[in-house]
Amino acid sequence: MGIFQPSGQIKLTNVSIVRLRKGGKRFEIACYKNKVQEYRSGTEKNLDEVLQISNVFMNVSKGQVASSEDLKKCFKTENVEECVAEILKKGEMQVGDKERSANQEAGVQNLVHLLSESCIDPRTSRPYPPSMLEKAIKASGFSLHPTRPVKAQMSAAISALATKGGLDIKRARMRVRIVADGKDAKKIRPKMAEMQGAEKEDEEVGEEWEWVGLIEPGLLKDLNEMIRLDTKGSGTVEVLDLKEGGAGEESFA
Template sequence: MRDKYVIARYDSQGEHFELIVDPDKAFDYKMGKKISLSEILISDEIYRDAKKGLKASEESLMKVFKTLDINKIASTILLKGQVSLTAEQRQKLIDAKRKQIIAFISRNCIDPRTNLPHPPTRIELAINEVRISIDPFKDVEEQAIEVIKALRTILPLKVAQVIAKVKIPQKYASKAQPIISKLGELKKSNWLSDGGWQGEVEIPAGMQVEFIEKVNSLTHGEAEVQIVRG
C-alpha cells in the first residue's frame, strides 16, 4: 500500500461505506477532473471499516448502489461522500461551491424593485457581508435556499416559486421526507394510512429539475411528483 492515503466515507440508507484513496487524485476527481479510478483507489475493496479491514457485504452494496461494479460504486462514494482534505483543498471546494450557489441565486432571483436579476458580484458581496458558511459537500440547491433567507436581511430578493406535490411510497417515506421537506418551504404534510407520505413543497421555479431528480434519487424513481403552480 502507498504511504500517502486517506479514507473516503459515504453513508446512505443506514449503511456506511469506506474507500482507501490517494488524497490528491481523489480531490481532483471531486473537482471534475477526468482521472482513472485505478489511479485513485489504493485498494480495490469497499469497506464498512477500512482501518479494521472489514469489507462491506454484497447485500449492503446491492441495497444502496444496486450493483457490485467497483467502479460505479467508487465513483458514487467519491462524488457524494466525504474525503479527508487538506485546508487548501477544502477551501478550493468551498470556493467552487460558493460560485455555484451565486450562479443559482442569480438565475432564480430578481430584485423586486427593478424585476431584474442581481449581478453575481453583488450577490457575492452580500454573502461575504452576512458571513454565511458554505458547506463544500452539501447540495447547491439546498444551501442556496438557506443563503437566500440570510441575504434577504440586507438584499431585496424575490424568488419565482412553484408548488411541487410529492407522494412517497412507504418503504422510502421515513428517510426521504425529512430531506425533501428541507429542499424548500413545506406547505402541506400528510402521513398516509399505508405508511407513505404526501406533501407540498414550495420551491424556486428554476429548481424544478433538480428537485425532481433529488426525489427520484431518494426513492429510486418510485415517487410521484407534480408541479402544480408556476
Template sequence: MFQPTGQKRLTNVSVIRYKRGRKRFEIACYPSTVLSYRAGHLKDLSEVLQVDEVFENVSKGKVAASGDLRECFGTTDRAKIIRQILERGELQVSERERQYGLRNSLQEIANIIAAKTVSRATQRPIPVGLVYKALQEAHFSVQPTRSVKAQALEAIRLLQQHSELDLERARMRLRVHVPAQHDAKRLQERLVQIETDAAKKAKRGEVGSAAQVAAGASVRGGSDTSASLQMVQVESEEWLTGGALLWTLQIDPGWFRTLEQIVAEETHGSGTVEVISLRVLHEGDHLNDVL
C-alpha cells in the first residue's frame, strides 16, 4: 500500500500532546510508560517512545516539519524537544484507558487503607474487598493527577464519616527513652496538656492538624498515665537507675511527628523515639506487630 512521505502510522500508543501557539506537536509512547518516566523510574527514552520522532498528528502519522520545530522550540534537536513534550505535554487517554486507570487507582487506594486501618471495635484488619465496596458506596472520586497515598488518607476520613465501616488508623508501637527524670515529668505534663487542648478543639469542630484529628481515640488499657493521654496508650512505664524513663507506647500515626518533636524539645535532643512496629493488630487474644 502506498504511504505518503512524512507519514508513519502507529497503533496501540499513548499520545502526549503539546501546544505552542497555534502549532500542535505529539509524540507516540508505549502505554503505561509516561507516568513512570515523569516519576523518575524510567530515564531511557527508548523505553518510553515507540518511535524517536515528533509528530504533528500521531493518529494520521504526520511528522512535524523541521521549520515548525525550529520556530516553536528554537531548535531541531529532537531529543531535547521530545523531553520537553514528555515533561510538559498533556497525556491523551481514551475513555477505556481512563476507566481502567481509575479502577486500578481505586484498588490501590483500598489496599493502602486496608493496610493502614483496623476495625475500631475489634482492632483487627478489614478485608480489602469491604474497603473497596465502601469507597464505591461513598462515591469516592479518584483524581488521576494526585498520588494514591494522599488520596487514601483523605478517603479514610471520608469512610469514617460516611460509611458503616467503623475503622480507625492502626496504631504504631514506639519505645521512648527520656534520660533525665525532670525531663520525663515535663514531657508527661506537656503531652497531657496538648491532648486536652486538641480534644477541646476537636469537640468545637476546629480540627486542623493530624494530632487534633487523632483526638478522641479511646484508651485501651495501659498504666495510670495513659488514663489522661487519649491519643497515647502507655503499655509499659519503667523508671531506670538515675531517673531515666523508658516508655512503650501505642499512638495514632498522625501524632508521631508531634510526639517526636515534643520529646526532642523537652529533652534538648537527648531523648529518643524508636519505632517498634508500624501497625499493631489484635488477632484473637494476642497482639501482633507488622513492621
C-alpha cells in the first residue's frame, strides 16, 4: 500500500473514522461507512475497498499522518497495512451525533423486541406490550452500551426495569418434555427435583419415563448434557413451548 502525504486539511465525505489508542498515542484510519463491519465479519477482505485513504493518521480531520517512528514504536512494525489491519480489528468506530442517536434508537427497539419475546409479567405469564416496555426503559434511565451486543445487555436491562422502571418482569421459562428408559429414571428424577429453576407439571413412570415441566432457558444446555450422559444417548429432551404462553417445538436427542 502506498504512503499518502497530504499537503493540507483533508476533505472527506461519507467517512467513518476508526480510532485506536496504543502505546500512549492515538491512531486513526478513514474508512467507508458500512465497510468496517463487513471487514470484521470477513465478508470484505480487500483493504482498498474499506479505506478512503490508505494510511494511518494521528488525526484524520487535520491530515496528520502517523510517522514511521510512531508506528514502529507502538505497533512494532512500519508496515502500514499491518497497522491498518490491527486498527480495523481492535479500534473503536467514531460516529456523529445524528448517527449515534439513530443507532441508540435502533438498539432500544431491538431490546424491546428481545424483551417482548423472552420475558413475561409473572402475575399473568404473558409478555408486556412493546409500547409499555419502551416506556419503562425510558423511565428506568437504562442506556445501552454502544459497542456491546444488545442481547448481552438484557440481564442489566431486566434488572433496571424491575428496580427503576416499575415493571414486575422476569425471563419466561420454556416448557420441555424429557423421555427416557424407565430404568434411567432413578438417576434422573432426583436431579430434576433438585434443579433450581425447574418445575414439574406432569410425570409418568413405567417402562418409559416421561417428565413434563418448565425450566429456565439457561438450563437447556446442561439438561441436554445430563440426559445424554445418564441415558447413554437414548433419552431425549423436547421443547414444547419456547416460552410460557408461547408455542414452538424442537427435539434434542
